[in-house]
Amino acid sequence: MFDFFRQHRLLLAPMAGVSDEAFRALCREQGADLAFTEMVSAKGLSYANEKTRHLLRLAPGEDQVAVQLFGHEPDTMAAQAAWIEEAMGESLAYLDINMGCPARKIVSKGDGSALMKGPELAAAIVRAVRAAVEHPVTVKFRRGWAEGDETCVDFARRMEDAGACAVAVHGRYAEQLHRGSADWGAIARVKAAVGVPVIGNGDVRTGADAVAITRRTGCDAVMIARGAEGNPWVFAQAKAALAGEPEPAPPSVEARLAMARRHARLLAEREGKNIVRMRKHAMWYMAGLPGAATARARINACVSVEDFDAVFDELLACAQAHAE
Numbered sequence: 001m002f003d004f005f006r007q008h009r010l011l012l013a014p015m016a017g018v019s020d021e022a023f024r025a026l027c028r029e030q031g032a033d034l035a036f037t038e039m040v041s042a043k044g045l046s047y048a049n050e051k052t053r054h055l056l057r058l059a060p061g062e063d064q065v066a067v068q069l070f071g072h073e074p075d076t077m078a079a080q081a082a083w084i085e086e087a088m089g090e091s092l093a094y095l096d097i098n099m100g101c102p103a104r105k106i107v108s109k110g111d112g113s114a115l116m117k118g119p120e121l122a123a124a125i126v127r128a129v130r131a132a133v134e135h136p137v138t139v140k141f142r143r144g145w146a147e148g149d150e151t152c153v154d155f156a157r158r159m160e161d162a163g164a165c166a167v168a169v170h171g172r173y174a175e176q177l178h179r180g181s182a183d184w185g186a187i188a189r190v191k192a193a194v195g196v197p198v199i200g201n202g203d204v205r206t207g208a209d210a211v212a213i214t215r216r217t218g219c220d221a222v223m224i225a226r227g228a229e230g231n232p233w234v235f236a237q238a239k240a241a242l243a244g245e246p247e248p249a250p251p252s253v254e255a256r257l258a259m260a261r262r263h264a265r266l267l268a269e270r271e272g273k274n275i276v277r278m279r280k281h282a283m284w285y286m287a288g289l290p291g292a293a294t295a296r297a298r299i300n301a302c303v304s305v306e307d308f309d310a311v312f313d314e315l316l317a318c319a320q321a322h323a324e
């Protein structure tokens with residue numbers, strides 16, 4: 001997969017509740033080479049759950065997407081991976097297996113980062129999924145489970161032996177959730193230990209960070225999650241920085257609000273009139289703008305595109321008044 005990642009160096013991370021088609025479309029437009037779906041439950045798919053299947057829909061104009069599956073039963077994972085491959089065909093770039101999510105409701109079922117505690121089962125899942133599909137299979141995991149107990153190097157080797165075509169490493173322990181900072185040294189140690197491509201992840205928020213993580217770890221691709229929230233421009237900045245070109249200037253207030261409006265419309269195309277999901281994105285787009293603090297309560301009552309537009313109009317007026 002080295003060739004693949006030479007063409008796809010900047011990835012939008014899987015983010016449950018965030019990396020839907022609307023957000024993916026905006027990040028791709030700004031320069032993300034590939035985006036991940038939100039994590040998709042293998043169990044949910046096996047029940048033909050419509051809500052779960054909707055997570056696999058592509059954005060208009062989205063050529064390919066990477067799909068992330070979670071679960072812990074090798075047979076179920078393999079069967080659903082095969083179903084995804086059949087259903088998505090060419091639009092599937094590759095399948096990733098979530099072994100990094102630390103959320104209580106996920107790990108309590110043995111899914112996500114709980115698999116780092118049982119590398120034999122994790123390897124069995126990779127083997128089963130690999131045997132069931134033609135597409136490349138990758139694994140995303142963390143530095144380790146328990147704080148201070150770095151297991152990612154051994155884990156990465158085991159995933160490679162089981163057939164993983166690449167690994168994505170978030171340099172925090174599962175127990176850390178998002179606390180502290182990501183240790184890029186852990187990613188470098190994984191890179192030195194495996195032959196497959198390594199995707200570096202954790203705390204990349206600027207173009208300079210994308211260059212720094214690449215230099216520090218030797219990673220083949222960079223994955224960005226929170227740095228893209230309310231900030232799809234991070235991909236344009238990272239793309240320029242990685243190419244050794246000057247980074248585009250940060251977006252103006254007008255550009256931020258215009259992006260927020262488009263985001264709301266894309267969500268409405270997908271979800272219909274009720275786009276409460278937009279609330280968190282709106283908060284991110286307007287963070288730090290004049291008037292943002294008072295607009296928060298109003299955003300929390302918004303439901304439709306019109307509701308959001310009314311708040312964005314006010315923020316724009318407030319910013320213009322502020323600039324005078």
Ligand SMILES: Cc1cc2nc3c(=O)[nH]c(=O)nc-3n(C[C@H](O)[C@H](O)[C@H](O)COP(=O)(O)O)c2cc1C
Pocket residue numbers: 013014015016017018038039068098099100101140170201202203204223224225226227
């Ligand atoms: C809101 C949110 C949802 C996430 N959902 C997923 C997910 O579905 N699958 C996954 O592997 N990681 C998920 N993550 C973790 C990110 O993909 C990423 O590994 C982590 O946030 C570190 O990268 P960052 O510092 O760029 O945010 C999520 C993170 C956030 C903030």
